[in-house]
Amino acid sequence: MNVRSENSQDSSKEREDKAIDKRLVVKPDQLIKRRGKLGLIKVNVDLNSVKEWISARIGKNQQIGKASGKLRKFIVEPFIPHNDVS
Secondary structure, eight states, rough: OOEEEOOOOOOHHHHHHHHHSSEEEEESSSSOOTTTTTTOOOOEEHHHHHHHHHHHHHHHEEETTEEEBBBBBEEEEEEOOOOOOO
């Protein structure tokens, strides 16, 4: 599921219904390196947490290194747990 500033939280009801009971991952869909280290990935959260997280960031200025800009596009995906292999 993609979320853009134009449709903000108004994603289709059908897609939202599919995600309501799932654990999810949300992150900006923009050219940003080291999103995880910058706190720009939210992992293993429910749909309400995804909406809150996006609302706090969408369309707002973000400073990343020397660059700054607004986050306008996000990806929401199912969370798939991984086992660490050491």
